[in-house]
Amino acid sequence: MTRPSAAPNASGEGASDRFGTGPGAASAQPAAPGPESVHLAGVPDERRGPTVPVPAGPAKHRAPANEDDRFEQVLESLRKQIRDLEFAPGIAGAEEGEVLQSDVLAQLSDYVLPRVRRPDIPLLIAVAGSTGAGKSTLVNSLVGEQVTTTGVRRPTTNSPVLACNPADVDWFSEASFIPSLPRVRQQGLAMPGKDGMLVLAATEAMPPGVALLDTPDVDSAVAAHHEFAAKFLDAADLWVFVTTSGRYADARVWEFLQVARDRDTSLAVVLSRVPRKGRRQLLDHFGAMLEANGLGNAARFAIPETDQIEGERFTSNVADHIRDYLADVAGEAEQRDRVSRRTFIGVIDSFRSRVPELARQVEAQIETGRALGADIDDAYAGAAARIDTALGDGTLLRGSLLARWQEVAASGELAKSLRLRGKRARKGRAEQAERGQRVSALERAVRDALEALVVSANERASDQIEQRWRDVPGGADLAEKALDQPGSGLLAKQVRQEISEWQREIAEMTAANGATKRSVARFVTFDHEIVALVMIIDLLGYERSHSGGGTHAADTSGPSPQRLLKGLFGAQSLRSIGGSARENLRKRVLGLLTHERAPFDHALSTAGIPSEDSAVQLYQATYNLEIAR
Template identity: 80%
Template sequence: MTRPSAAPDTSGSGASDRFATGPDATSDQPDQGHVPMPSAGGGDAARGGGPGLHQPGRPVEADPARHPAPAPDGRRFEQILESLRGHVRDLEFSEGLPGAEEGRALQADVLAQLSDYVLPRVRRPDIPLLIAVAGSTGAGKSTLVNSLVGEQVTTTGVRRPTTNSPVLACNPADVDWFSEASFIPTLPRVRQQGLAMPGKDGMLVLAASEAMPPGVALLDTPDVDSAVAAHHEFAAKFLDAADLWVFVTTSTRYADARVWEFLQVARDRDTSLAVVLSRVPRKGRRQLLDHFGAMLEANGLGNAARFAIPETDQIRGERFTSNVADHIREFLAEVAGEADQRDRVSRRTFVGVIDSFRSRVPELARQVETQIETGRALGAAVDDAFATASRRIDTGLGDGSLLRGSLSARWQEVAASGDLAKSLRMRGKRGRKARSEQAERGQRVASLERAVRDALEALVVSSCERAADQVEQAWRGVTGGARLVVRAQEHPTADLAKRIRKEIAEWQDEIAGMTTASGATKRSVARFVTFDHDIVALVLIIDLLGYERSHSGGGAHAADTSGPSPQRLLKGLFGAQSLRSMGGTARDNLRRRVLGLLAHERVPFDGALASAGIPTEDSAVQLYQATYNLEISR
């Protein structure tokens, strides 16, 4: 698509000379450079604001020409834009995390412009040209709109900065197009004939006026620097849907940062733009216009049409009583009256918006990537913490560190009492004395069993708690991560200690079952000896917990060497090969159960991440692909 030239621009040798001014300008500056138009006669202007945009000197065709939709390759281009809008619309951002605020703002911006400006102009070749009058508080936008239309269609006054009810003036033949079905469908609106009184906050007021030429609409927008933040977004929504911006600021507000934020958006999108400096005082006028013109040049807006309105009290009926705004009206009448010129203005803005997607959509994708990377970092913190917990448990289960304290004391009681040897009986020999000793032995064995469970429970619980603390600390170090910590804490897991005891009890039963399996006991022993499988299972657990390692290494984990070695006793019963097999199976079973416990303990963190709304991995790729598809379709 070939970009057309800018809208008609004023010209002159100096910065102040490039401002077209009305006849009320000071005498030191002649009226130069404004677009010449057929005169409509001075009478109407003197009576109250001029003939309006519908110029009697330029007849309007019965079926006025409308600017064609500036979309290349018709249906294919529309499909690509629809695909892009779908990808943008479906994006999710996790609240509070890096990239969320910027991403949502970009998402809303791109989505609104696709829905409210680009796609409507691709689908319909006959939509009215929308001219948005925007700018600073107190700049006289409403007065200017009334003067441009030629009758009062909007109200001015002290309430304007505190209300949020923009007014759109159009010909009655066009009012249907601005209904909810076509124009910004999410925005409520009210239709009024004649003078449009302020509507409810956030409502668009449609003012049908015969003074407006068919095919052109004039929009009085909320103040871009209003004290109400929501008004900024509201104003931006309308500017995103406009073909031409008429930006009005005052001689006292033109340097405000908010003014230049909006003007720079127009520059970046190559929007058709006219700039009006109002309330220009007689004294120091040239210096003021020079400075404002230099700021426009420095900000890349040197080609914008420029107009100046002198400081005046010639206002009646909320519009200028003289031809103060004639130069602006003539400029807009030129834009609105010629189909070719209207098409150039709309096409320039349309192409500028499409061009802007080259940077805006990838920037949106980068914010998506920021969220994805943050999600990966948060997920990695969970993985690292619970992997560390798994390694800690693995180490604690085999290095003998558990064989101290209560567990060590209970083991020594059983080992020193001879209970292990007494649990082995010659077949057929069970005396009265043996039966009487069984009850006492059972108490010591039960104490050992409880000590084993307590030690294993303490190891797993402390490891899980340490992992949870590690995750929470890592998450709180990320912007917005504290919110996810709270979300995880709102869904704690069930009683961990209870589940650990259940898993350990089942594991002990598995080991006892392995000792009873056919062929587990050495044949030479099995013919003569029977034994208590629960006690032998405990002995195997003590051996698996690193008894031999703790004794051979000495040091802090070394225990009393009185009593038989668990491994020597077990080898005598099962043989080395069978013992290795049972030990390996028991370790694997315990590891599987511990991993299940760890997986369950990380569920609140995984759930918090899953419900956080972090974009999916392919979201950014889809945006980049959609940008590429849009580019090659042009």
């Protein structure tokens, strides 16, 4: 449900009457109290006001008992699973999931588990409702003395008041009742506390075993009060919901009433400030709305407009019917059990839908995480495929690389690199320098071409991921997080380093024993670095480019790289060296791409998306609860 709002409020009510109970209301109404009752101790008769009749003696409320430890263990396990859930902010399912998580966790911790563990918890009656409905005046009148103050401004301070017998006040301490909520204890009149603080008013006017809570307004203008009001309602056994003749049709009112319906909470509704004129039409319309919303069994009361208020409580019998109803509810331990058991079972029943709904929000996050992960896989698989194709189809043999190869091939450097064993090469310094420049230029061209290929493929993959992620709620923030990680811009340097190492490995393979044909190796030696460059040109698809298989046909002036290499190594050895070199290059490129995708993988893995088995565990917990209950 959407979380509600805050504060004690002013009233101005008059004589109370029941305005119809609906066809099923009889079951919701407790039996009439016995003849035996007690007066409220410590309060003079002239100040006491209406008293709440209860049986003599400290009859304690008994919550639904369950002696099976298994039930508590299942509930504890469910609470732990829900408590440990994390949602990735901004991603689909986060907002809804966090609200559901908070709702279910609060009811497990503040309502269900305490009632499973202890059979003598006081019955908590929460008086809730609209701004200006007169909740505080009603609470004071039901208690029989002023324990709370009515508001003079809207919204009022967000400090609810809980009235209980001194014998029960310890139960409502931080150790037992909503531990996260700060509170202050006051005797007698409970003055407003600080915003967000519960005021405990211990008074002998309240019978043992029953507590009355004046909650914040459910439709407060302060959004923070909504959560506060709902927290108390989630922990209550019985809701007394008060709204006015002018606000009973408000959407916020029905949001709360529908929550009570969905959870089968024990409920009484009070329509206050009912004018004499048109009274019957108002009551009939409100009753019809209750029936239409599945709340026909709720006990119903009406309070007419009145100025009979003194000391912030009614001076006449305005609240008599409501007081009698609550006396019936709270008067007998058996009746209290009946009321609280209905609410307790209703809450447990609601977990059948609320926990699976939470699981569905978890699944929404998991599915989004899978989709974002698939975007990374698809983008970098595409990058690897484009690189792999370009490495063998002659695409790179153009531009500067093609020009540098043609210079080396046309200069006769390839033939000059071969010489008879024992014969010293005779070259002038100028010729050697020129030769070195051409070979170095070819080496740089090879590195530049491969660097451009890998960098452009990575940039395309990165842009593809960013574009797809930005189309997913919450994905834009993850993309920015990934792109902001340090280390960007180093890919080009890493590519050059990998290519240099790759070239050295090829040279080492050509120099290995048994690589060269025996007939050649017996008489000829060669420059392994130059031959490694020739092999690279061949691996990059020279023959395919020459035959028209590439996107750019290379100028094939000079000797064919493959013919030269076959002459040196033989077909079988050449295939072995070429295959190893090609596979080595693929591994290096894939390693570079894996490193470049890491920021996206890290951003996704640290986003807080629930684990794959989280939803399954929640469904299993729902099943376990059904078995154990």
